[in-house]
Amino acid sequence: MFPILSPEVETFLTVSRAGSFTKAADALFITPTAVMKRIDKLEKGIGAELFRRFKTGVELTDAGELFFRSCEAMEADSLKALEKVRNAADAETKTIRLGNSILNSCEPFLPLWTRSQTASPGGNSGLCRLRMIGTESFGKSGNSGRSLISSMGRAIR
Incomplete structure (x- = not known):
């Protein structure tokens, strides 16, 4: 898939779905430290804590849930837009x-x-x-x- 969303948002979505920084790191082929840095950068930029961190993984906060739903909608819309653009280019x-x-x-x-x-x-x-x-x-x-x-x-x- 072509990355349309920022690396921080892609990482946020992956962590949210995986439930831990380590599992997300494995899925993204990066280190857990890189995942944590991206999430820290995202949380600092947004000005809200998105995850509650535990020894066994992470859990979305209320703000994180809201942001997750918005990011999923952005992801779906961007994939639809990309598909439309590719179809238009193919049709030409x-x-x-x-x-x-x-x-x-x-x-x-x-x-x-x-x-x-x-x-x-x-x-x-x-x-x-x-x-x-x-x-x-x-x-x-x-x-x-x-x-x-x-x-x-x-x-x-």
Whole structure:
């Protein structure tokens, strides 16, 4: 997941869900000391104690509960926003990769492609692009065919 929220807020959410600084540190792949420093910084910035600390873990205070619900809503909203932005970017331009070789030419497809692009709504042919991939783009070692076959389904964007 792409981090949209600040590291302190991400850490706060993780500690709240895990119930301890140590478990949160494990989940975040950082030290418990780093977790405590982030929480201390967050509490100082907010001006409120968010956790009651015990030897066995932590518990949210009333202020922490309120902040937790707000942070969960922010997290959900930011993930929705990120998804919408990515979908909009994907909708703008799609790339179709078409394999081409001497034995299996894609030439019969080209007139259909041209017609579909000129018939697109508003004549906007920039909505989709065609990229032809030939065996020569996979190296000149004599293993081009094997490279092409072994790369099928990989690195598709």
